[in-house]
Structures are given as C-alpha cells and as structure tokens.
Amino acid sequence: MPSISYLLARLLQIIPTFLLVMVFIFLLVRMLPGDPAIAMAEAKATDAQVEQIRHNLGLDRPLPVQFVIFVKNTVTGDLGRSIMLKAPVTEVILDRLPTTIFLALYSVVLAVFLAGPLAFLAAVRVNSATDVVIRSVFQIGLSMPVFYIGLVLLTVLAAQLRWFPVGGYGTGFLDNLHHLILPALSVALYTSAIILRNLRASLIEVLDADYVQFARSKGLSTRIIMTRHVLRNALVSTVTLLGLSIGNLMSGTLVTETVFAIPGVGRLMLEAIFARDYPLIQGLTLTFAVLVSVVFLLTDIVQSLLDPRLRKA
Amino acid sequence: MKRLLPFLLGAALGLSAATSALAIERGGAMSFARYDDSAVIDPVWADRNPDLWMITSLYETLLRNGADGSIEPGLAESYEVSGDGKSISLKLRDGLKFSDGSAITGDDVVFSLDRARNPDGPWAGLLGSVEKVTAEGGKITLSLKQPDPTIPSILATFNTGIVSKVAFEKAAGANDQEKAKAYFDNNPVTSGPFTMKSRVAGSSMSFARNPNYWRQGKDGKSLPYLDEVDFVVIPDDATRILKLQAGEVDVAEFIPFARVGELRGDANLKMELFPSTRIIYAPINTRDTRKDGSKNPLADIKVRQALNYATDKNMLIKLVTFDTGKPMTSLMSAATQLHYGPEPLYPYNPEKAKQLLAEAGIDGGLDITFTTLAGSADDATLFTALQQMWAPLGVNLKVEQVDNPTRGAKNRSGEFDIHTYGWANDVNDPAQVTGWLGYYKQRQAVGTGWNNAEFNTLFEASNSEVDQAKRKDEYKRMQEIYAENAPLLFLYETPFAVAVSKSIEDYVQTPLGANDFSAAWRAK
Numbered sequence: 078m079p080s081i082s083y084l085l086a087r088l089l090q091i092i093p094t095f096l097l098v099m100v101f102i103f104l105l106v107r108m109l110p111g112d113p114a115i116a117m118a119e120a121k122a123t124d125a126q127v128e129q130i131r132h133n134l135g136l137d138r139p140l141p142v143q144f145v146i147f148v149k150n151t152v153t154g155d156l157g158r159s160i161m162l163k164a165p166v167t168e169v170i171l172d173r174l175p176t177t178i179f180l181a182l183y184s185v186v187l188a189v190f191l192a193g194p195l196a197f198l199a200a201v202r203v204n205s206a207t208d209v210v211i212r213s214v215f216q217i218g219l220s221m222p223v224f225y226i227g228l229v230l231l232t233v234l235a236a237q238l239r240w241f242p243v244g245g246y247g248t249g250f251l252d253n254l255h256h257l258i259l260p261a262l263s264v265a266l267y268t269s270a271i272i273l274r275n276l277r278a279s280l281i282e283v284l285d286a287d288y289v290q291f292a293r294s295k296g297l298s299t300r301i302i303m304t305r306h307v308l309r310n311a312l313v314s315t316v317t318l319l320g321l322s323i324g325n326l327m328s329g330t331l332v333t334e335t336v337f338a339i340p341g342v343g344r345l346m347l348e349a350i351f352a353r354d355y356p357l358i359q360g361l362t363l364t365f366a367v368l369v370s371v372v373f374l375l376t377d378i379v380q381s382l383l384d385p386r387l388r389k390a
Numbered sequence: 391m392k393r394l395l396p397f398l399l400g401a402a403l404g405l406s407a408a409t410s411a412l413a414i415e416r417g418g419a420m421s422f423a424r425y426d427d428s429a430v431i432d433p434v435w436a437d438r439n440p441d442l443w444m445i446t447s448l449y450e451t452l453l454r455n456g457a458d459g460s461i462e463p464g465l466a467e468s469y470e471v472s473g474d475g476k477s478i479s480l481k482l483r484d485g486l487k488f489s490d491g492s493a494i495t496g497d498d499v500v501f502s503l504d505r506a507r508n509p510d511g512p513w514a515g516l517l518g519s520v521e522k523v524t525a526e527g528g529k530i531t532l533s534l535k536q537p538d539p540t541i542p543s544i545l546a547t548f549n550t551g552i553v554s555k556v557a558f559e560k561a562a563g564a565n566d567q568e569k570a571k572a573y574f575d576n577n578p579v580t581s582g583p584f585t586m587k588s589r590v591a592g593s594s595m596s597f598a599r600n601p602n603y604w605r606q607g608k609d610g611k612s613l614p615y616l617d618e619v620d621f622v623v624i625p626d627d628a629t630r631i632l633k634l635q636a637g638e639v640d641v642a643e644f645i646p647f648a649r650v651g652e653l654r655g656d657a658n659l660k661m662e663l664f665p666s667t668r669i670i671y672a673p674i675n676t677r678d679t680r681k682d683g684s685k686n687p688l689a690d691i692k693v694r695q696a697l698n699y700a701t702d703k704n705m706l707i708k709l710v711t712f713d714t715g716k717p718m719t720s721l722m723s724a725a726t727q728l729h730y731g732p733e734p735l736y737p738y739n740p741e742k743a744k745q746l747l748a749e750a751g752i753d754g755g756l757d758i759t760f761t762t763l764a765g766s767a768d769d770a771t772l773f774t775a776l777q778q779m780w781a782p783l784g785v786n787l788k789v790e791q792v793d794n795p796t797r798g799a800k801n802r803s804g805e806f807d808i809h810t811y812g813w814a815n816d817v818n819d820p821a822q823v824t825g826w827l828g829y830y831k832q833r834q835a836v837g838t839g840w841n842n843a844e845f846n847t848l849f850e851a852s853n854s855e856v857d858q859a860k861r862k863d864e865y866k867r868m869q870e871i872y873a874e875n876a877p878l879l880f881l882y883e884t885p886f887a888v889a890v891s892k893s894i895e896d897y898v899q900t901p902l903g904a905n906d907f908s909a910a911w912r913a914k
Contacts, residue, residue: 115798123833124802161438162429162591163571172591228628236632243633244624246593338624338633340427340592348426348625352438353795 087377091370098366102359103147107140134355151363157356161349166360170342174364176246177330177341180257180264184326185319187265192272199273200280211273219270223329227263227336234259244338260337264329268322275318279311286310313384320376324369414608418912419618420894421639422905423630427592427623432570433551434505437512442548442816443903447597447619449551450581450604452480452499452530453542455818455900461542465494465552465581465604466530469545475537475856480545482528487602488554489585496525498581501555503532508566513549516540516817537854539861543727543819548904554579583614583908595621597907607909615911631889634659640894640912643905645887647712653889660892663714663885664899667723667815667823670715672760672808672879673801677839681805688758688807692750694876697808698736700743700780707882709775710768715882720869721827723883725901728820728865735873735880743783755784761800761809764791769810772881801837808879811836815902820865821853828872840877 114131122130131137135146150157156166195215199208218226235243247256283289284307292302330343338344342361349357426440433449436442454464463469466480486494503523507514519538524531532541544550557579563569577586583605584597597619605613622639624630627646634642635656645653645661654661674697678689687693703717716724719731747756760776762769769791777787792800800806815823825832829849830841845868852864873880886899897910 115795115802127802163435163567164429169591231629231632236636239636243636243638244626244629245622336626336629338593338622338626338629340590340623344625345592 083381084378087374091374094370095366098363099148099151100144102362103144105362106355106359107143147359156360156363159349159354159357159360161352161354161357166356169345169357170360170364173340173342173345176339177327177334177343178368179253180261180330180333180339180341181323181326183254183257183261184264184268185323187261188268188272189319191265192269192276196273196276196280199277200284203281208277212277215270215273218266219274221267222332223263223267224332224336226266227260227333230259230263231336244336246339257337257339260333260339264326264333267329268319268326271318271322272315276311276315279314280307283307283311309383313380316376316379316383320372323372327365327368414615414895414911415914416609416611416615416911417617418914419620420616420641420897420907420910420912421620421622423624423633423639423642424621425623425625425627425630425644428595430571430574431586432574433502433549433553434508434511434513435567435570436548439903443899443905445548445551446582446904447584447907448578448580448582448586449548449553450583451546451548451550451552452482453546455543455546455902461546461818464546465499466545469542471542471856475539475854476534478532478534478541478545480530480532482530483604484528486581486604488557489580489600489602490554490557491602492554492556492579494552494554494581496528496530498552498555499523499530500525501558502552503550505553505566506549510567511549513816516544516547516549537856539855539858540817540819540821540853543817547817552581554581584619587618593623595623597621603908605908614908616907619907619910634889634891637891640891641897642889643886643899645889647710647714647884647887650712650714650887656889658892660890662888662890662897662899664888665723665725665901666884666886666899666903667725667901668812668884668886669718669723669814670710670810670812670881670884671718672810672881673806673836673838674808674877674879675804675806675838676877677804680807681803686807687750687752687756690750691875692746693752693756695736695874696743696746696750696783697780697785698876698880699739699746700783700785701736701776701879701881702738702779703734703736703880703882704738705779706772706775709771711882711884714887715884717882718880721872721878721880722820722823722869723815723901725883726815726820726823727818728862730866730869731873736876740779740782747783752784755786757786757788759788759790759807761790761792761797761806763797763810764793766810772810802833804834804837804839806837818902821849824849824865824868827878828868835877838877840875842871842875845871845875 114127114134114136135143154167158164159166159169162169195211199211202208231243235241241259242256245256247253289302289306292306327343330341331347333339334341334344335347342364346358346361349361424440428441428444429438430436431441431444431448433445436445451464452466453469454462456462465482465486467483469478469480471478482494482496482499488494500523503517503520507517507520519534519536519541520532521535522533524533534541558569558573561569561573561576563572574586580586580600583600583603585600587596587598589595599614599617603612603614607613607615622633624633627644630642631645631649631653633639650661650663653659674688674694675686676689676694677686680686707713707715707717717734719734720729722729724731760773762773773787773789780787797809801809801811813823813826827836828840828845829835830846835841848864848868852861852868855861855864886903888899890897893913895911895913898906900906
C-alpha cells in the first residue's frame with residue numbers, strides 16, 4: 078500500500094496545479110479577441126446595454142481586483158451565474174457531471190475489455206495472422222476521428238438496423254446503459270486501440286525478459302507466470318496511458334456528447350463557448366481540471382501499487 | 391369472426407367517413423427534435439431563440455398575430471386606440487382561465503405588463519412609450535407618454551405574455567429574474583395552449599394540453615388538438631435527421647439547407663420551408679475615411695450600387711442556400727409588415743456596375759476587405775463567389791476571418807469595409823428591423839455610419855404616427871431611400887427548414903421563428 082505521506086505529498090502537489098489553472102482560465106477568457114460584453118450582448122444591443130453588461134460582469138474593474146474576486150468566489154464554491162442558463166454555475170455543472178462521468182467510465186470499461194484480451198492474444202502469438210488482423214483492425218480505430226466512428230455507428234446500428242436509440246441518455250441505470258452503448262463504444266474503439274498497441278508491446282517485452290525465462294525454467298505454471306510476473310510489469314505503462322487517455326477522453330466528450338445528444342458537461346462546454354457564457358466556461362474548465370487531476374492522482378496510486386519503486390518518488 | 395368482420399369493416403368505414411368530414415383528429419403526442427434546449431421560458435427574461443420561440447406556447451398575449459401578419463384579438467376580444475393616440479384600451483374576454491383553473495383577471499394583465507417594463511429586462515424598450523397600465527374589471531388601459539403605433543404589435547409579442555400574478559409571486563427568489571427561473575422550473579401556471587409537464591435540463595421537455603385554453607379548433611372544441619408535445623434536444627444536425635428517419639421523432643427543426651433536397655425525396659416526410667423574417671446581408675462602411683485614416687471609396691453611393699449590381703444573388707442563393715433562399719427586395723424581409731419591394735434589389739448587371747464605377751472615377755482598381763466569420767462554410771463560399779464576381783470590375787477583394795465577438799466589435803467601431811451579418815425580427819412590426827438597419831442614432835445604421843437626414847426624420851415620424859395609411863407611406867419612402875443608397879450589400883432571405891413526418895398536420899413555425907403547436911394534430 079502507498080504510505081500516507083506519499084498520498085499527502087501527492088495531494089499537496091495538486092494545489093499549485095489548481096492555482097496555475099485558475100490564473101490560466103482567468104487570463105484566457107480575458108485574452109480572447111472581442112469584448113465579452115459585446116459577445117454576450119448580441120448584435121441588437123445598444124452601446125448603453127453593452128456598458129451595463131460590462132459593469133454587471135465586473136469587467137470595468139482593474140484586472141488584479143477581478144482576479145482576487147474570482148479566486149475568492151471560486152474557493153468558496155461560488156462560480157457565478159450562467160448567462161445562458163440563468164442558473165448558478167455550480168448547480169448546472171453538478172446536474173450534468175454524473176452523465177459525463179458515467180459515459181467516461183462506461184467507455185473505459187468497454188475499452189479495457191476490448192483491448193485487454195486481444196492484446197494478450199496478439200502478444201502471445203506475435204506476428205501470426207491473428208496478431209496482424211487484430212493490429213490492423215485497431216489501427217483503423219485509431220485513425221478515425223471519434224465523431225466519424227460515432228456517426229457511422231449511429232447510421233448503421235441505430236437509424237438503419239434500429240438496434241439502439243439514436244442519441245439521448247434515457248432514464249434509469251439499464252436504460253442509460255442501453256442509450257449510451259453507441260457513444261461509449263465509439264470512444265472505446267479509439268481508446269482501446271491506444272491501449273492495445275501499448276499493452277501488446279509491453280507484454281512482448283516482458284515475455285522476453287530474463288526473469289520470465291527464469292520463472293519458466295523454474296517450472297512455474299503459465300497462469301502464475303502471467304499474473305504474477307508478466308501482467309503486473311506490463312501494466313505499469315498501460316495504466317499511465319489509460320490515465321492519460323481519460324484526460325483526452327474528457328475533451329473528447331465535447332464531440333461525442335454533441336453527436337449523440339447526451340446532456341453532459343462536454344456538450345455544455347461547447348454550448349457555453351458558442352454562447353460566450355464566460356462564468357460557465359470558467360466553471361467547466363475548472364471542473365475538467367479537477368477531474369483530470371483526480372484521474373492522474375488515481376493513476377499514480379495504482380502505479381505505486383503495481384510498482385513499489387515509484388512510492389519513493 | 392366472419393360475422394364480426396362486416397361489422398368492423400362498416401365501423402371502420404363509418405369512422406373514416408366521420409374523420410374525413412371533420413378532417414382533424416384529436417389527441418396523441420407529437421415528438422419534436424430541437425437543436426437546443428430552453429433555459430427559461432419566461433416572457434420577460436428570455437433572450438435566446440430556444441426560449442423566445444416557445445413562450446407563446448405557454449403564455450397567451452392580449453392580441454395575436456394572424457396568419458397574414460395582421461393583428462387579431464387574443465385574450466382581449468377587442469382593442470381601441472384613442473384619437474390622440476396616447477391611450478389604448480382593451481377588453482378581456484369573459485371566463486378566461488389559467489391552466490390551474492383560476493381566473494385570468496385585469497390584475498394579472500397589469501402585473502404581467504409591469505413586469506415586461508422592468509428596465510433590466512432585455513425587451514423593456516419595446517414598451518418604452520408606456521407610462522402606466524391600469525385595469526378596471528376586464529377593461530385594461532395603457533396610458534402612453536407619446537403616441538406609439540407599435541403597441542398593438544407589442545401586445546401580440548412574446549414579452550407581453552400573461553402570467554398568473556398569484557402563482558408567480560409565490561415563486562422563490564430574491565428578485566424577478568430569480569423568481570422567473572424558479573417559476574419556470576416548477577411546472578408554471580400558464581395562459582397559453584400548453585402547460586409544462588416535465589423537463590430534464592439539456593435533454594428533454596414535455597408540454598401537456600392546457601384544458602382551460604380559450605381558443606377553439608375547427609371542430610368547435612377548445613384547442614389544442616394534441617394532448618402532448620415532447621421535445622428532445624439534439625444539437626447535431628446529422629443526428630437530428632437520423633432520429634427523424636429512424637421514426638423516433640415526428641419533427642426535426644433546423645435542417646441544413648444542403649440536405650433539404652435529399653429529405654424532399656423521403657416518402658415519409660414533408661420538407662417544410664416556412665417563410666421567415668431572416669435576412670442575410672453585408673453592411674458596407676459608408677464613412678468618408680476608414681479607421682486607419684485612408685480615403686474610403688465605399689463612401690461613394692455609386693461604388694456601393696456598383697458592387698450590388700456586380701453581385702449575382704441568384705448564384706449565391708444556389709451556392710449557399712441550395713436554392714431555398716430568395717433575393718432581398720427591401721431592407722426588410724418580404725414577410726415583415728409594411729414591406730415594400732416590388733422586385734429584387736439590384737438584379738445582376740455587370741455592365742451597369744462597370745459604368746457606375748467609371749462614373750465614380752474608379753479606374754485604377756479597388757482594394758476592399760471582406761470580413762467573414764472564421765469557420766463558417768457559408769461565409770467562405772460567399773467570399774470566394776464575390777471575389778470572382780467582382781474581379782472583372784478591378785476589385786481586389788481580400789478576406790479577413792474573425793470570430794463572432796470580434797466581428798461585433800469591428801461593426802461597433804466602424805473598423806471594416808464590408809462584413810457578413812444576419813438578422814431576424816423578434817417583433818411583428820417593421821420598426822425593429824428598420825431602426826436597426828437604417829436609423830443612425832440607434833446603432834449608426836447597423837454600424838455602416840450611413841446618416842441620411844430624410845430617412846432619420848421619416849423614421850422618427852413613423853414611430854409616433856397614428857394614421858396607419860400615413861405610416862405605410864413613410865415606410866414605403868424609407869425603403870426606397872434605403873434601397874437607392876445601398877448601405878448594404880443586399881443578399882438574400884432564408885426560410886426555416888423543418889422536416890415533418892407525414893402523420894403530423896398543421897405544425898407551423900411563424901416568420902418570427904415561434905413554434906406554434908396550437909393547431910397541430912396527428913393523423914392516426
């Protein structure tokens with residue numbers, strides 16, 4: 078088990094990350110071309126109305142003052158009110174977040190179940206026909222943009238064959254699983270391609286390592302060799318990759334949730350950007366930062382479980 | 391069974407004869423795929439189209455827009471403008487009820503109109519001339535600061551929808567805006583054809599029939615015919631169409647023009663192109679000098695006219711709208727009240743364009759920057775087509791791609807030559823679009839800097855002109871002046887493209903964009 082001090086140190090490292098993220102978000106929104114007040118006021122507004130919006134947003138105050146207010150509000154959980162949805166940002170995000178997390182976990186589980194066994198098969202039979210077929214199929218998955226995979230799946234499996242609903246989220250756990258299978262699959266196809274490539278390579282490397290050869294010569298059973306020696310060592314880099322791809326997956330939800338009409342934070346981000354809903358954009362960016370940090374933290378913990386040498390780092 | 395068959399057959403025939411006589415069938419639900427979700431459907435605070443275009447389904451106005459755009463009675467059975475134009479009185483119908491069964495009274499009307507005048511609300515300006523609203527029983531009086539011929543139209547506009555005073559005041563919230571949100575979120579009491587049944591933010595929404603709605607259908611019973619309208623939010627165009635083709639929804643709105651032709655060929659669908667007040671145009675900077683201090687050739691009316699003549703609108707309509715658009719015939723769309731435009735403006739005539747440029751003394755070529763929206767395929771097509779159309783005139787058209795807020799900022803500061811823009815009316819009165827496009831004091835005539843004394847005077851006069859015939863003449867003259875002066879590149883009008891299942895009848899999207907389900911019905 079990783080020690081308490083390791084966990085604590087890892088948690089403390091997150092604080093400067095968040096501070097940097099906050100500075101970044103704050104400046105980014107204000108550095109965008111065009112005046113946010115003009116963007117929000119729509120063309121029809123008079124100059125006086127634009128000025129009013131600027132005042133309401135506090136944009137007429139000095140930058141450092143705006144930053145202090147921003148940090149103070151954020152720390153107290155007050156992310157402001159969404160201009161587009163006319164509701165508190167925190168409330169809106171908490172309402173949509175579970176959907177996105179559900180979709181992300183669903184995709185990861187599907188990806189692992191797809192890639193894991195196939196990577197094994199490919200690694201054990203390196204350069205055989207099976208290996209070549211598995212690699213080629215997944216190479217295609219890797220080369221196609223997620224939204225395109227999504228549209229193909231929707232057109233064939235939902236609109237033509239009518240096996241699955243065209244988009245939406247559904248109500249209740251089983252209905253959610255049913256509704257989200259195509260979006261989860263289209264994301265999983267991409268993620269599993271990455272995992273497969275990496276896992277296959279590490280498995281081949283580990284299978285060839287001296288200690289595995291030694292274990293074999295000791296007469297250990299294949300099952301024990303695989304679980305205790307091969308998998309554990311091959312998984313270290315795959316877990317890192319999985320962690321990283323969850324980060325990517327979060328940004329991928331922008332597209333997936335739009336194509337599949339899923340009411341999650343990804344689509345919300347896209348809508349907020351189009352509506353120039355600055356409080357919401359800030360809140361969502363922060364949420365994504367928190368989520369990715371948590372995933373990275375979990376990745377580190379899992380890695381340190383797999384490889385005790387990392388606990389000292 | 392054999393003996394039953396003739397009976398069933400007879401019954402079925404009898405039934406179909408009965409329905410064809412009535413033509414309309416009651417009941418059932420209609421499902422509707424939307425491009426975006428509603429956040430707050432409130433007459434006063436709504437400011438996005440997905441909210442605005444649903445308001446009249448929930449909140450009835452005192453007056454209504456008729457199918458031909460004329461003003462018809464609504465909750466008020468009649469209205470009268472006083473001789474001096476400074477007061478309007480309306481009479482509420484007897485026995486009106488909200489969805490919860492409580493009576494719609496003069497108090498509710500005063501409350502709703504006072505809310506609509508809240509200066510913080512985005513639409514308060516529409517009632518700017520109103521000094522006071524009072525009610526005596528069912529008689530409502532609006533006292534005006536000055537005569538305002540637009541008021542009847544405004545009383546038929548979403549922002550004056552009637553809400554229940556008692557129910558609204560019970561809603562939680564520190565101010566009117568927060569109350570509006572809370573009211574909407576908790577199945578509000580409504581006066582329109584529908585009530586809110588349920589809603590999942592970002593995903594779906596259901597309207598149920600308001601049993602107390604006042605208007606009657608063709609069968610002599612109260613509207614609406616449908617029991618329910620169920621909405622699903624599907625932002626992606628391709629997915630929305632797939633959902634319709636898979637039979638999971640009955641209607642899909644905002645069909646991209648590129649796919650209209652394909653859906654016309656679908657035997658299960660009707661491809662509707664509802665006339666709209668939407669126009670696509672390009673403001674031209676008419677100031678004598680550009681922002682950088684250089685002389686602005688576009689300040690010359692002849693150069694602006696030349697560019698208009700050198701623009702083949704029909705070609706642009708084909709390229710961008712896949713032949714669904716129409717050329718502009720006036721500054722406002724043909725579906726706007728008091729529109730005057732007997733024929734398309736500046737029909738394609740490259741010879742005349744050349745001649746006008748020569749008269750303007752332009753012989754050494756002309757450098758013009760065309761500002762477009764980055765990422766917009768339509769704008770990119772427009773630019774490349776214009777570049778080719780204008781090149782023979784010696785116009786060197788350069789492109790500058792910006793994002794939407796930057797385009798807005800440039801429009802406000804006058805830092806552009808020509809840029810793309812679009813507009814749709816919110817109100818069934820020409821004053822809104824005319825003020826926006828032509829009146830200098832409002833927004834420098836859509837940022838063009840065009841300042842025409844005669845036009846400005848006519849616009850001011852028309853805003854307090856009580857004589858309808860005179861007002862019509864003023865509008866005719868304004869549209870003539872505007873067309874001749876060409877502060878815009880006049881492009882085209884576009885319709886609302888909605889694909890509807892053949893089993894749904896009489897769904898309408900109005901020229902202002904509002905979704906009207908009140909007389910829609912489902913054939914079983």
